[in-house]
Amino acid sequence: MLPKHAVQVIRHIWNEQGKSISMSEDARNMATVGQIIDIQWKLGMAVSSDSCRSLKYPYVTMTLKVAEPSGQIKNKSFEMTIPQFQDFFRHFKEMAAVLETV
Amino acid sequence: DRVKMAAVTEEQFAALQILLKASSKDVVRQLCQECFSSSRGSSKLIDSTCSNLSVTSEEAAQLVSSLHNLTRHIVYRGLSSAEEILSLFPENFHQSLKNLLTKIILENVSVWRSEAQSSQISLPQLVDMDWRVDIKTSSDSIGRMAVPTCLLQLKIQEDAALCGDNPVISAVTVELNKETLDTMLDGLGRIRDQLSAVANK
Numbered sequence: 001m002l003p004k005h006a007v008q009v010i011r012h013i014w015n016e017q018g019k020s021i022s023m024s025e026d027a028r029n030m031a032t033v034g035q036i037i038d039i040q041w042k043l044g045m046a047v048s049s050d051s052c053r054s055l056k057y058p059y060v061t062m063t064l065k066v067a068e069p070s071g072q073i074k075n076k077s078f079e080m081t082i083p084q085f086q087d088f089f090r091h092f093k094e095m096a097a098v099l100e101t102v
Numbered sequence: 103d104r105v106k107m108a109a110v111t112e113e114q115f116a117a118l119q120i121l122l123k124a125s126s127k128d129v130v131r132q133l134c135q136e137c138f139s140s141s142r143g144s145s146k147l148i149d150s151t152c153s154n155l156s157v158t159s160e161e162a163a164q165l166v167s168s169l170h171n172l173t174r175h176i177v178y179r180g181l182s183s184a185e186e187i188l189s190l191f192p193e194n195f196h197q198s199l200k201n202l203l204t205k206i207i208l209e210n211v212s213v214w215r216s217e218a219q220s221s222q223i224s225l226p227q228l229v230d231m232d233w234r235v236d237i238k239t240s241s242d243s244i245g246r247m248a249v250p251t252c253l254l255q256l257k258i259q260e261d262a263a264l265c266g267d268n269p270v271i272s273a274v275t276v277e278l279n280k281e282t283l284d285t286m287l288d289g290l291g292r293i294r295d296q297l298s299a300v301a302n303k
Contacts, residue, residue, distance in 0.1 A: 036276050041289050043296050051218035054180050078258050079225040089290045095252050098235045102250040
């Protein structure tokens with residue numbers, strides 16, 4: 001059990017600030033946010049499929065290694081079409097630009 | 103799915119002539135598009151074809167299946183000229199219908215090819231992303247600090263082929279520090295360089 005004055009401080013702060021945390025979606029997300037610890041990528045070219053005998057279809061495969069708050073390491077793999085990749089790249093350049101100014 | 107690759111049979115060409123009952127060229131055009139995009143044996147499409155063309159549901163099923171096979175076969179082989187498509191039809195096939203179908207197919211073949219490519223099997227696909235830059239002012243281990251950090255949310259869609267009409271989209275939220283961001287940018291730059299190299303070959 002916490003000492004009484006500590007509980008009073010906590011209660012006071014919670015009354016003032018608590019709403020903004022508990023109501024924001026971010027609070028829920030924060031608890032489940034992992035850290036990216038590694039990135040692997042591959043540029044592939046599909047040459048044939050069951051629906052198109054002859055293809056020249058590039059795509060990007062990426063695997064993010066994420067350290068969960070629990071300590072578990074999870075891999076998240078996904079694919080991007082080339083337009084999606086270009087969008088992805090653009091977002092990261094914007095992020096980097098913002099980080100520079102902060 | 104070997105049926106997609108198989109040539110269109112005599113029986114299927116015969117079934118295509120049910121299209122002669124269509125009230126307009128637009129009805130034929132619409133049906134070609136719906137039959138290409140539909141999954142095999144779509145009962146909804148068979149029912150609507152039944153009423154649109156005033157045919158039995160058995161005839162409608164044969165027509166939908168034949169049109170699906172014809173359009174898919176043409177996309178599979180990458181046929182793109184009128185000559186190539188016309189030569190698929192048997193000699194005794196109704197001339198005007200053959201010309202109309204060839205015309206409609208030529209109009210749609212590029213779009214259909216793109217559709218086939220975007221729905222082919224793949225790993226889960228990135229469909230959207232959102233991000234935010236925050237300043238971490240404190241944590242359980244450090245009382246005061248000012249560390250800029252990125253919060254990134256990726257929306258990933260599971261394999262469309264497995265989910266049918268109700269794709270499952272999961273959101274992954276991760277944090278990146280500047281170092282990880284720089285590594286990512288470096289990697290993305292290399293992908294871009296490789297893409298240019300491949301495009302120029």
